[in-house]
Amino acid sequence: MAYKSHVLVVGCGLSGLASALALAQTGHRVTVFERSSKLQEIGAGIQLSPNATRMLQNRGVLEEVLKYADRPEAGTFRSYRGDVFSQSPPVSDPRLVKKAPYIVIHRADLLRALLPGTRKHKIEVRLGSDVKEINFSKPSLRLSTGEVHEADVILGADGERSRCRDILEGHADPPYSPGDVVYQIPVPIADINEKHLAWDLKKRSSVIFWMGSGGHVVSYLIQHDMLNMVLVYAEGGNGKVMYGLWRADLAEFRSKISEWDPVLHEFYNVEGSVCTKWTLFQIHEPNQWSHENGRFGAAQAFEDAGVLGWIFSQSVGRDQIPDALRVFEEVHKPRASDVRRRTLDQKAMFALADGPDQEKRDAELAAGADHELFKRLWEYDAAESGREAWKTFTKTRENGVTPHIGIEGTRESSIL
Structure with a gap:
């Protein structure tokens, strides 16, 4: 089989595995390196809204995921005393979940559901592989065993204690x-x-x-x-x-x-x-997701995998990989940054003490003020975003214009 390119993915958690599947399904050879000797997900449950399950659907793995998942019939916000004041989040609203569902699932079950795709798409997963160095110019990585692996591009998805992030930034940056x-x-x-x-x-x-x-x-x-x-x-x-x-x-x-x-x-x-x-x-948000040589990038979540997978599904030659990573970062980093900020704001909002601010929050939620926020977040289509971004890039380059990709309205996105 003739592959478009060879991609090394560092990290085989949910983000790394989702990105590996997205790339392998679009004709790239993918090798995943995981420092642990066995695959496991710390924690318990995870909620996946339609903007995430849409990506699983596009990659043909949602049916397997649904074997382990539950679809909530309702969602409510309540005071700490138990009083219901809002029928949100709208987990069963047909306007929002008809095409892609809202699901809840154990993290280990989600990982288990994604793993068959590695065999189907011939993704090589190397467990017990601790990455010590990354050479951005080749690009290549060196394991703790001394093994060196070269490829066309390296994708860092090694979680919160990311060695890739430390190497990219040139200093340790722990959570x-x-x-x-x-x-x-x-x-x-x-x-x-x-x-x-x-x-x-x-x-x-x-x-x-x-x-x-x-x-x-x-x-x-x-x-x-x-x-x-x-x-x-x-x-x-x-x-x-x-x-x-x-x-x-x-x-x-x-x-x-x-x-x-x-x-x-x-x-x-x-x-x-x-x-x-x-x-x-x-973690401190990195100033950039990709290295200046254009052969290293970072992936953080399912939306990232959706955008990245669609861009790399196009006729991206090896010499266009730096352009593809730049487009990926320019189109998706603003949204990811905004969702992160709003998530922190939401955590603070959920923890308000009794008083005027709490009363205002409850009244706004009871009036359905959050519906448009859910709508903007959940209806986001990562694949479509990647498609439009690459289309814009190639069109502007053909016209002799220096491409700059930007998506209007990312400041409107929210996570609730």
């Missing part, structure tokens, strides 16, 4: 913690009956947010038989990052929400409920 800790309790629902306060949460698949001073709780179904309960709480601290999952005492979780909805406290009575915690951390 930092703003002081938020995530507590997670997977609750077996088999023993929840009609007498249990959480019966409504069992009989109807829903995504529910409780918002209170200092943090918020979200719940949804995973693995068809577990109710995933997650508390994001601002604890302050010295900014130190706690990597991995740590066992937490249920009393620690309970102390954060002692005056919250009685339904939440009922979960401690369900046999088999255990609590873990981890740090919610951030």
Whole structure:
């Protein structure tokens, strides 16, 4: 088989795997390097809105993903006391989820659903491969074993503790913690009956947010038989990052929400409920995603994979790879940056203490002020964005104009 180019992907988490599939399906030879000796996803549940599932649909893997996923029938925002004041997020709104669904799924199940694509599209996955150096001029990478691998382009998707990012920026840039800790309790629902306060949460698949001073709780179904309960709480601290999952005492979780909805406290009575915690951390946003030589780029999420995959599906010759990466960065970095900013704003909004700001937030959500924000985010088509960007680039170059790609309105995107 004649490949368009050879791509090395560093990192085989959800982002790296999605990007590898997008590139392999469009005729590129792909080799993925993963530092861990086995594939695993830390954490529990993940919510995928239509802008993400659309990419899975385009790549022909959504059907496999849906075997493990649940489609919520409803979504609500509630006060920490349990009062419902908004039927959002609109997870079942046919205007938003008809063509691509909103789903909830365990992260490990999502990874498992994507893996068959590596065999189908002949993607080589090399586990236990720790990347130590990247030579941007060749381009090539060197593993801790001394092995050197060359290719036409290298894609960095190695997560929060990214060696690729450190090498690109020329200095170590570890994640930092703003002081938020995530507590997670997977609750077996088999023993929840009609007498249990959480019966409504069992009989109807829903995504529910409780918002209170200092943090918020979200719940949804995973693995068809577990109710995933997650508390994001601002604890302050010295900014130190706690990597991995740590066992937490249920009393620690309970102390954060002692005056919250009685339904939440009922979960401690369900046999088999255990609590873990981890740090919610951030990274400093890089000034650029690609190296100046045009042979190295970064991928961060499913939307990135959608944009990148479509651009590289076109007649991109090896000599056009620098142009393709530049177009990818110019078209998608503004949106990614804006979504990141709005996500942080949303976290703060969810943690408002009782008072005028909280009352204003509740009134706006109750009036449906968030619908247009959901619409702009969820209707985003990453593949179409990539297609239009490359079309604009090639057309302007043909006309003898120095191409500059920009998408108007990225400041309007939101994640809620």
